[in-house]
Amino acid sequence: MEFSRRETIALGLGAAALTFMPFRVDAAAEEVIAAFTGGADIGEGGVTVTAPEIAENGNTVPIGVDAPGAAAIMVVATGNPTPNVATFNFGELAGAQSASTRIRLAGTQDVVAIARMADGSFIQASAAVKVTIGGCGG
16 A cells, blocks of 8 residues: 555644643643632542443443532543533532433543532542543544
8 A cells, every 4th residue: 555645644644633632631721620629729539439430431420529528520531522511509408419410422431420519619520431432523
């Protein structure tokens, strides 16, 4: 198989574009997190993210989040084209500050949960999920 000069250049430019794409996706996730927290510092611990270690299908990945004392929990999929997956808000009369749902993942990535506590502080936890069959666009 022979490639013309134009095809070789096009393949090289396409490969170079793919190497920079994850940085853009991570930047989008950071922007979503900054908008939720208002730029405040985020602590660790106090949040539990339940997700499978290996998901056979990226279209329906079950997750659960739990943060006792939280006023809101935001779930972010760092590798998705649209990283903000869900935000759960809890009122004063909520029996528990936990939620579960199924999300769509574009590929192997981290699922991050950031909780805004009743006192205004923020805490986070994450879980790595390996996707064997593509979800978003895959």
